[in-house]
Amino acid sequence: MSDAADLLNTSRDTAQTPSPASSTATVEGYNFAFLDEQTKRMIRRSLLKAVAIPGYQVPFGSREMPLPYGWGTGGIQVSAAVIGANDTLKVIDQGADDTTNAVNIRRFFARTAGVATTTKTSDATVIQTRHRIPEAALHEGQIMVYQVPMPEPLFRLEPRIVESRKLHALGEYGLMRVRLYEDIVRHGAIATTYDYPVIVNGRYLTSPSPIPKFDNPKLHMNPALQLFGAGRERRLYAIPPYTPVESLDFDDHPFEIQKWDAHCALCGATDSFLDEVITDDAGTRMYVCSDSDYCGSRTATKEVA
Amino acid sequence: MNALSNAALRAVQPMDEPLLRVAGLSKHYGDRIGCTDVTFDLWPGEVVCVVGESGSGKSTLLNALALRHEIDAGTLHYRGTDGTLHNLSTLDEAHKRRLLRTEWGFVEQNPRDGLRMNVSAGGNIGDRLMAVGARHFGDIRSKARHWMAQVELDPARVDDMPGAFSGGMQQRLQIARNLVTEPRLVFMDEPTAGLDVSVQARLLDLLRSLVERLHLAAIIVTHDIGVARLIAHRLIVMQAGRVVEAGLTDQVLDDPQHPYTQLLVSSVLPV
Amino acid sequence: MYVAVKGGERAIEQSWDLLAKARRGNPDVPALSVTQIREQMRLAVSRVMSEGALYDETLAALAIKQAAGDLVEAIFLLRAYRTTLPRLGTTKPIDTATMRLSRRISATFKDVPGGQVLGATYDYTQRLLDFALLAEGEANDAHAHGGREPLPGEIRADLAQDSAHVESNGAAAPGEVTIPPVPPISATPRVTDILGRDGLLEALRADGTDPEPHDLVHSPLFTPASRTARLQNLARGDEGFLLALGYSTQRGYGNDHPFAGEIRIGQVAVEIVPEELGFAIDIGEIAVTECQMVTQFGGNQDVPPQFTQGYGLAFGHNERKALAMSLVDRALRTQELGDAVTSPAQQQEFVLYHSDNVEASGFVQHLKLPHYVDFQAELELVRRLRAEHAAKYGTQAAGASDGLAAPAVQNTQEAA
Numbered sequence: 001m002s003d004a005a006d007l008l009n010t011s012r013d014t015a016q017t018p019s020p021a022s023s024t025a026t027v028e029g030y031n032f033a034f035l036d037e038q039t040k041r042m043i044r045r046s047l048l049k050a051v052a053i054p055g056y057q058v059p060f061g062s063r064e065m066p067l068p069y070g071w072g073t074g075g076i077q078v079s080a081a082v083i084g085a086n087d088t089l090k091v092i093d094q095g096a097d098d099t100t101n102a103v104n105i106r107r108f109f110a111r112t113a114g115v116a117t118t119t120k121t122s123d124a125t126v127i128q129t130r131h132r133i134p135e136a137a138l139h140e141g142q143i144m145v146y147q148v149p150m151p152e153p154l155f156r157l158e159p160r161i162v163e164s165r166k167l168h169a170l171g172e173y174g175l176m177r178v179r180l181y182e183d184i185v186r187h188g189a190i191a192t193t194y195d196y197p198v199i200v201n202g203r204y205l206t207s208p209s210p211i212p213k214f215d216n217p218k219l220h221m222n223p224a225l226q227l228f229g230a231g232r233e234r235r236l237y238a239i240p241p242y243t244p245v246e247s248l249d250f251d252d253h254p255f256e257i258q259k260w261d262a263h264c265a266l267c268g269a270t271d272s273f274l275d276e277v278i279t280d281d282a283g284t285r286m287y288v289c290s291d292s293d294y295c296g297s298r299t300a301t302k303e304v305a
Numbered sequence: 306m307n308a309l310s311n312a313a314l315r316a317v318q319p320m321d322e323p324l325l326r327v328a329g330l331s332k333h334y335g336d337r338i339g340c341t342d343v344t345f346d347l348w349p350g351e352v353v354c355v356v357g358e359s360g361s362g363k364s365t366l367l368n369a370l371a372l373r374h375e376i377d378a379g380t381l382h383y384r385g386t387d388g389t390l391h392n393l394s395t396l397d398e399a400h401k402r403r404l405l406r407t408e409w410g411f412v413e414q415n416p417r418d419g420l421r422m423n424v425s426a427g428g429n430i431g432d433r434l435m436a437v438g439a440r441h442f443g444d445i446r447s448k449a450r451h452w453m454a455q456v457e458l459d460p461a462r463v464d465d466m467p468g469a470f471s472g473g474m475q476q477r478l479q480i481a482r483n484l485v486t487e488p489r490l491v492f493m494d495e496p497t498a499g500l501d502v503s504v505q506a507r508l509l510d511l512l513r514s515l516v517e518r519l520h521l522a523a524i525i526v527t528h529d530i531g532v533a534r535l536i537a538h539r540l541i542v543m544q545a546g547r548v549v550e551a552g553l554t555d556q557v558l559d560d561p562q563h564p565y566t567q568l569l570v571s572s573v574l575p576v
Numbered sequence: 577m578y579v580a581v582k583g584g585e586r587a588i589e590q591s592w593d594l595l596a597k598a599r600r601g602n603p604d605v606p607a608l609s610v611t612q613i614r615e616q617m618r619l620a621v622s623r624v625m626s627e628g629a630l631y632d633e634t635l636a637a638l639a640i641k642q643a644a645g646d647l648v649e650a651i652f653l654l655r656a657y658r659t660t661l662p663r664l665g666t667t668k669p670i671d672t673a674t675m676r677l678s679r680r681i682s683a684t685f686k687d688v689p690g691g692q693v694l695g696a697t698y699d700y701t702q703r704l705l706d707f708a709l710l711a712e713g714e715a716n717d718a719h720a721h722g723g724r725e726p727l728p729g730e731i732r733a734d735l736a737q738d739s740a741h742v743e744s745n746g747a748a749a750p751g752e753v754t755i756p757p758v759p760p761i762s763a764t765p766r767v768t769d770i771l772g773r774d775g776l777l778e779a780l781r782a783d784g785t786d787p788e789p790h791d792l793v794h795s796p797l798f799t800p801a802s803r804t805a806r807l808q809n810l811a812r813g814d815e816g817f818l819l820a821l822g823y824s825t826q827r828g829y830g831n832d833h834p835f836a837g838e839i840r841i842g843q844v845a846v847e848i849v850p851e852e853l854g855f856a857i858d859i860g861e862i863a864v865t866e867c868q869m870v871t872q873f874g875g876n877q878d879v880p881p882q883f884t885q886g887y888g889l890a891f892g893h894n895e896r897k898a899l900a901m902s903l904v905d906r907a908l909r910t911q912e913l914g915d916a917v918t919s920p921a922q923q924q925e926f927v928l929y930h931s932d933n934v935e936a937s938g939f940v941q942h943l944k945l946p947h948y949v950d951f952q953a954e955l956e957l958v959r960r961l962r963a964e965h966a967a968k969y970g971t972q973a974a975g976a977s978d979g980l981a982a983p984a985v986q987n988t989q990e991a992a
Binding site for chain 3: 062064098131149159161214232
Binding site for chain 1: 398399402421424425427428431432433435436440441442443445446464
């Protein structure tokens, strides 16, 4: 099998001794974190631009990665560009560390960068995520890397990129507000439940990636650096620490997060995003925390107590 | 509506300053003349009709005035709400679009071109309000209902889609969509074309009353001189890209000087 | 007691094992060699090289083997590999007028200088399944060549004694291997060059004002895109997608009647100009397929009526792709030639953003990834709206079959 496939075939997942210098090649013959230094530099330059203009989509020369487009290549490229030998990486998908794609990506970095990995949110310095923000509050010095399928929040309303770029440049977001108006007319409420559009730093309309709207409040004034990578669409954007992020709404239809009548069947939490699990053919359901680390640490605490 | 609405403000502005100044305006397509050497002023609250048959250059002129085409020669100036005269050729894209969305309006010949067909009537009218920052759903919807009533549409249909309205009603919806930001100048491209005669008459009545009440200035392009008779203060007649006659409507219609104008006037079927 | 699903890592490893077994198939059947694929599936190899954007027949054949014949997967493998390769330099543009032709046809004239050369083509075969091929290779056949004359430049294992070497005059020293001489790469002007000379075809030659071609690998696509960016995008574009779009232009969705001015397949020299030398050196040759379509253009006040060009180029032998590409290239030029854009093939954004099958395959297939968090969010909304709808319109309260009221919700944590 080719070397690229080998990278994903490793059965080692535990933390390895980090390499002394970040540019030392791994034994497999690939540069640290797979990408060559030129490419990492190019991505970091784009990230700096993104941080300087919060919420603005910066085009970048996305590379083909050993994972398919649409499966996290943008997030992986961002992580690869910012990660260092002394970092500790957490990778989650749907909030859980052990979903297959998260496993795959975590092993990719363990193999190509030899960095320490963890499932504990508070111990991680770089967290790559698909579709969720962890329940545990983030702290300064942490970097959240979001995997983004469609970076353009207007794409369903205006698929032509030439046009949507103009709308962003002019700050003309009436199109999105009309769409929310129509939702209220039709459904009595705004019908967007994930990838809910936000205004970053009072200026750019941004897609927070397909996180449930439940997670939107966590974007606001977050102490961590939030980076967003869309590999297939070739865009990066960023929300610097402590940046105001506002979910679009109307004064008389304010933004609201989801609520459940249930609590987590494993740890009892009432404040986390719950996955619905069907347990038998009769359709019996139970609800479990989507954030595996949050749930696991609560359960552990309860057991100790 | 706040105490000092735009309409009231306009009433206290000096009347001796033109709203729009057009001088020597020309637009070509290759070596074909679109329109050439057009000069006139438009005053606040004044309705000017540009009349001519197809190919006369009237649509080219309208599109050039509304900044949809670059002009090849001449100047175009607009007096902003602060009283200063702006050279429209040097206006940047952002200002142009803001102008077209707030102080100006454009009513398309085919209402389907001027409406969002997949958005409700209320959403269409509220569009401009939301574009300039309106944030209260209830307010936006009631404003939309208010304007529907102003254009004689049933406000109860505020949530209906444009496709559910007849052509004449869609046209009125389009007008409401433009008027909601209380513009000072509205461009109209054959607003009555494609409508039944009786529907046309009602629409023109509506336009005339709106123009008076809201102190709107308008430039209306039409091939139908009857429209001009009913609604215009002044008339500009175009043929083959040039202005052949211009003046107060009554004067031009009662005593046409140019042979082409005479032809137009004489060919109007007596009602 | 419900235990959260774990063991994802083991599942992945086991899936790799299964995949390896599936790829190998029945172990009693001899394994396919990469060489066999390279030699006997040359058209698959050509496609993988073109869309993988890497000219290496052996690697392309390896990718095909690894992907068990899934060409889009093989293309992905090649592209991912390409990312790891350092860029050593840029060659001079290849000169397709100077080509060792193996096939060359023109539909615009009955005969052309240099002749119409049919070459190895399926065009004039009858599509009847050849059952004789079923038997071939089943027994491991030592006399595979069957007394056939060697092709120019062909090195044959059954004739070679030591390492092969080429005799320039073709004469064999006694007891030595004879390798039939390879004809040189010589110039054969294209039909389109001839049309161009007469001013009938728009001028194609680059002059000093022609800017550097856009490099899609290093800078992302922006629309409206330059022609060089479009051509690069189309060259790597999916053959099926371009085929469908090209087909649509022939059926009325844009474009006037196109004519195949020139289709040629053969080897061209690849040259670089190393800094130390300051002049061009030949570093090898590659096979390409080139197609030039000509379509009529009515002219305007600046330009008299003439023919306009659509261009297609692919690695290896890849005619369908080159033809389809040329039709789409011409369609995308609609606006710059002064006509209205009316059909999908003419819309840059529609064509260029959906032509890459690596992107398309990735995104379409990403739907297999878990999306249950977002789905949960949607479920919650739908249930709430249905409840409100029921309350408002007095529709039948949802029963268990609706899933609105969950029949039994386990809220309590069972004792371990």
